[in-house]
Amino acid sequence: MTALPASVDATADLLRAGSYVADRSLATVLYLALKLGRPLFLEGEAGVGKTEIAKVLAKTLGRRLVRLQCYEGLDVAAAVYEWNYARQMLEIRLGEASGDRDRAALGEDLFSDRFLIRRPILQALEPDVAGPPVLLIDELDRTDEPFEAYLLEILSDFQVTIPEIGTIAAAHPPIVILTSNRTREIHDALKRRCFYHWVDYPDFARELAILTARLPQVPESLSRQVVAFVQALRGLDLFKAPGVAESLDWASTLVELDQIELSAGAVDDTLGILLKYQDDIARIQGDEAARLLMQVKADVSARTAGE
C-alpha cells in the first residue's frame, strides 16, 4: 500500500507517475482532500480529465477504484445495497418444504448478510487490504435532488443505515471524488462538504505535456501542431470547444492515418473527432480550417525558433 503524499509537490509527482499532468492548483486541492479526508468535487467541461484523476489516483496509490455512474432516478437499490429477492424467496420455499425450521428464525435469517447485494457505495465503505478505496461518483449532475440529499449523510459520516441490519460505518473513510459536467447546479449543501475545484482547459505547455505523456508514439512536431490547433479552436466562439480527450483522440487518429504533419485535407476529414456539433463543424470546415492551419503553423515555427 502506497502512503498518501506528504506535500503538494509529492501529490503532483504522484499524478505525474500515472501520466497525469496536473497544474499546481489541482495538486493543491487534491493534496488537501487526501490529507484532511474530505471529498473532492470536480466540475468542468466534458473531456478535461475529471474522471481520469480518480482512475490515476487509484492506480498510483494501489487502491481499489469503486465507480458509481449517476443517472436520473438512481436510487439506494442501485447505488448502495439491495436484497437478493430471488434467493430470499427460494429460502422461504425451502424452509416450507423441509418444514423443520420455525418461522421466526426464517424471518430473521432472510435479512442476513448472505442475502445482501453490495452496490458501489457500500463496497467503498468496506475495509480493503490495500487501504481505503477510491470512490468515484461520476457525473453527479445527471442524477436528481433526492439522491444528492442521500449523499449528504454518506459524505459527512461515511456510514450507511440498513433498517434490517443496522448502521454500517467505514473504519477508514474512502477517498471520494465527485465529478459534474454542470448540466445542472449541484446543491450548496453538498458542495459545502467538499473541496471544490473547477477543472479548466490546459494551456499550451501543459496540453503538450499531456499529449507527450499519454501518446509517446506521436512525433513531437505533430503534437505541437495538434495542440496549437486545438488551442486556437478553443479561442473561437464555438458551441462546444474540444476538450483534452478530443486532442488525444485526434492526435492518435492522425498517427493512424500516417500523417506526420497537419494538412488542410486531413483536418477537414477528421474534424468530427474534435467538434461534436454540426453547426460548429459547418463553421470551421473548409476556409476557416485552412486559415487556422496557416496561423497555427506560423505560430508553432515561431515558438520552436524561440525555444
Add this chain to the structure above:
Amino acid sequence: MTGSLAANVVAFTRTLRAAGLPVGPQKALRALEAVEAVGLDRRDDFYWALHATLTDRHDQHEIFDQAFHLFWRNPELLKKAMGLMLPAMRAELGKDGPELSRRLQDTLAKPPPPDLDAREQKKQEIQIDGRLVFSAEEILRAKDFEQMTTAELAEARRIIAGMRLARLALPTRRFRPSPRGARIDLRRSLRETARAGGGDVIELARATRRVRPPPIVVLCDISGSMGQYARLLLRFLYALTNDRDRVHVFLFGTRLTNVTRALKRRDVDEAVARVGQEAPDWDGGTRIGQCLAAFNKRWSRRVLGQGALVLLITDGLDRDAGAGLEDEMDRLRRSCRRLIWLNPLLRWEGYEPKAKGAAAMISCVDEHRPVHNLNSLSALAAALGDSGGPRR
C-alpha cells in the same frame, strides 16, 4: 498558527462575504484548517487552499481572485476603502491593473439601487378609479396592462400574487408505494412477509411512478417596447419562482441576465427591486438573436436538462431585424420539452408576426399565447398544467 494570520483569514472571509460570496463561519474554519495543512511556504498554495475552501462555484473565481490580491497585499487598504471610499483611495485601488469587477466595486461603494416601481410611478399620472366590486374586478381582468392606472396596477399585482398555478405532473424514474401500482415492490413484499413471520403466502406490495413538475425556464424581454408588461410579469414570475422548485428566470434586452436568485427573496417588492439592480438594460433596445445565442451557449446545457418547459416572453420586435434568430430559436426548441411564446402584441385582433424577428420565431414555437391582461395570465397559469403531447 499565529493569531494574526488566523485573524486575517477570518477578516478575508468577511470581505468575501461583503462582496456577496456565501462564506459562513464553517467555511472560515475549513479555510484555516486548509491553510494549516498546506503551510505558508508558497503563495500559490496558500491561494489555492483558500480557493478550494471559500468558493464553490466557478463564477465566484473572479471575485475571489481580485479580493485575494487586494486583501493579501494590504488588508488595511481594503478595510479603509470599504469604510471611506475616498476618491484618492479609489485611484490607488484603480492602479491594480485590470479593472475591478463591478460586484467588488459595488461592495466598496454601494450605489443606491434603482427602484423599478418608483420609476414606473413617476411615469404614471395619478388617477383615482372606482371602488373594487366584483364587476370592477371583471373589467380589470380584461383590461390591458398598458392602459391600467396606478391603482389598478396595484390591484393587478395583488391578484397576480394570489394566482394558483396549475401543476403539470410528469412521471419520473422513482417509485412510491401504491396499492394498485403496476410494479411489484419485492423489497417491501418480503419485508412484510418476514415481519408477519414468514407466512405461506407472500402478499405482493405494489408501487407506482412518482410524478413531478418539469423544470420551467423563463426568458423575459425587458426592452422599451415591452414597457409595463415586463414589470407586471415580473410579479407573475416571482409567484412562479416561489411556487415550485426548478424554475430559472432570465431577463434580456441587449444582454442576458440570470435573475433566479434575486427572485427567490422572501418579499416580492424586495425581489423586484433586486432584479432591477441586477439587469442593467431595462427599457433599452432588444437583441433577441444575440441573447438567445448567449442563452444557448452558456445556460441551455445547465438548466434545460430533465425535460424543461421554456416560456419565451417577448413582442418579437428585434433591433437586429431577426439576424441569426431562426437558428438560435431552432436550437432552443430542440433542447427543451416544449417552447411557449408569450406575446403581448397578440392582444390586437388580426395580429400577424410580420416583423422579421417575429416571423422567424413563429415557425419554431410549440405554442403562441397572449399575455396582456389578467385573463390571459390566468389562462397561462392553467395552461402550465397541459403537457402538450409526448416528450420530444
